[in-house]
Amino acid sequence: MAEIKPFRAFRYNQALGENIDKLTSPLFDVVSEKYREKLYQSEYNSIHISVPLEGPDGALLEHRIEEWKAKGVIVQDQTPAIYVYYQHFKLPGHTRSFCRKGIVCNIRLYDWEEQIILRHEDTMPHSVNDRKKLLEHTHMHVSPTHGLYTDVDKSIEQYMEDAMQSPLYDSEDYQGVRDVLGVIQDYEVIQKIRSLLKDKQVILADGHHRYQGALAYLKEQKAKDKLHTGNEPYNFHTMYLTNTESDDLRIFPTHRLIQGINEFSAEQFLDDLSEYFHIRSMDNDEDIMAVIAGKKWAFGLMIGDDVYKIRLRQEKYYEIAWAIPDILKQLDITILHYFIMEKVLEIKKEKQPISKKIRFERNLSACVKEVISGKAQAAILTQEIPMQTVKDVCFSGYTLPQKSTYFYPKVICGYLFGSIKPEDNHAKIDRSF
Template identity: 55%
Template sequence: MAEILPLRAWRYNDNLSTSIEQLTSPLFDVVSDKQREALYQDPLNSIHLSVPRGEHAAQDAARLLQEWKEKGIILQDGLPGIYVYYQYFRLPGNDKEFVRKGFICNIKAYDWHEKVLLRHENTIPSAVNDRIELLEETLLNVSPTHGLYTDPEYVLEPYMDESIRTPIYETEDYQGVRDVLAVIHDHEVIKLFLQTLADKKILLADGHHRYEGSLFYRRKMMAQHSDHTGLEPYNYHLMYLTNSEHDDLRILPTHRLLKSLPMPDEEFLERLKEYFIILPKEDPYELNEVIVGKLWAFGLYLNGNAYKLRLKPEVHQLIDWNFPEEVKQLDLTVMHYFIFEKILGIFRQEQRDYKGLSYERNFTACIRKVDKGEAHLALITNEISMEQVKRVCNSGAVMPQKSTFFYPKVICGFLFSSIKEDEFTTAAAACL
């Protein structure tokens, strides 16, 4: 099943005057324009490798990477290791401190048909193309994607708990999350990690675009090398792996914003009545609460007016997309089928890259953006459960794009993983 390897990570030189907290950055797909501009002011921040700017951004990132290596701004660790990564966080309205436990390693970039690594949602094509170009130019995995394995015995946790007691880094990130990184070099313990994952399938939780970039590059290189063995560096991808059995895994909802409607508001509301029960609500800031725990229920905020929408149960059977029942049961499938396709005429394939559609995790930001005229309407949805993610992955199907928001996000800048031949082989050889 899943083949993983330790890595000799590239990390910032400990002797730099800048602290590691100042060098980290949010992932490319969550960093805001304001955050990005602030981070660009530091010439050593990891944003310059993860979200390079300019007309020839990827090529410039590759040149900068080489410069950082030559000047000793980043150094490669001498020994291959498994990097333990814990994230401590709290959620609004909850006094508990959660901790998401996991580790960072290299993993084979399995093609979807191999059914070792399972995806759960669609990607946005333009974002994939951006990641492919950056990987091809830099030969560097700048940040780990997030994968889930299932181990009800918790075999690896004692070793991770022991390692995290002597961290390499401990910082607080832009999310208010405490991030702690440690490393395991013990050869026998590393072998246990490899053996434990060897019979597992991996569910791709976050980072579909970056993973598809690695997958595209692997396919391309395989086609160019008739002597392909499967052990070459281009076969591997950087991933943060967590145990799906942990209670501290959290998936937050991702709401939808539409810039405009192709019809008058009154007509849109009238057409909604064909499929939904519509209840006006006084306070838009309660929309997320009135739908909690209710199947196929959504909040709608349109032109200063709030509504609770709930699908009429008898119309659910009308969904004619060629999906298994596990996907048809999802709230977001109902939303994308009945609201976007049947009512607004935005068909499924168009929805993946529809310019007028944006995504927002923060509920209050949705209301604020509609009030400020930055969006015409907001559609508020419930979170998806871990069990739903597992069922969809195992069905072989995918959810609509931006279905899940695994919280917290990992950060960029703690470590980088090279797939250059002379920078990768030591890690591979140590395990084979």
């Protein structure tokens, strides 16, 4: 089902690559404005093509890519390859070290209706358009999206381990994560990996806007080209693939901040919530995540200096009036958005994704600061969604509510770039790739 291919990546030349940690950057949707400004000071940092200062379209961006090629800032590998990407990290409260293992390859672009690549959340049109424009003017996939396949036998890991004996890069990124990149160029090994993945469905974990932008670009090019064959480079997309069965696949929760509610009253808010939730006052915010952990339909609530555990009254579940299947109704995030956002705060479902009254925050400490400072009127603290839940929803043909998951760590930009120019996708030694 999922067709993957090796590709000839563009990478920073050897001299620049010795300082690769100064050339990598966060993905476009997670880099802060302050950190972005710092990265712009480095002439060849990957931020200049992933989040260009002048915007995602224009002749200046096209010129920059060609100038980097001409000057040898980025150089294309001569042999088609599958790249191996390890991310080593630690988490607060854990004594063990984690290592998320995966491969970076080209994968055929599929429409969602084909049910080969499955999205787990919806996209925002303006972000899709930005990513499409970036592809149009760079002719490159400047950062791999993140996909998930399922292989209980972990059949590919033996080949990954071999590749990591002589890594191309080994650096620490902005997250404090150790990123290591290896390469597989052996034809027979690549064919084995392709064979192992050909019957797999892939869940798109991160990069929905980039993938959707590439898909829109493909459809546009296909409509223009009467001789379209389906094998043109723009039919493929660069993706980082990891195994859902790995113990090192981490999904963090995304909390909700509430702001801008007219005449907001903590007392009234709690009183309105009590119709739907059991409410228990807590001593401090440090304990709240442990208290709600593993409990269905339970959330942390912060208002000023006060912290509460709230849990849906079980009988209220049957009052959900949204026309969605049971598999989605039962999600904590659905409970939150139906009973708190729509019923209590009166923010209708269709308005919620674009409402300025709702902000998304992944960092618990940031939530605490926002609420105590008064920048946010309240914070709703959520639990992480298990990988099995993500799989169950996606394989059922549905998508999770927006901002349900945060796969950690994020893939970085700058290790490699995948060109969609025809002249960059041919090699004399390319036998059947």
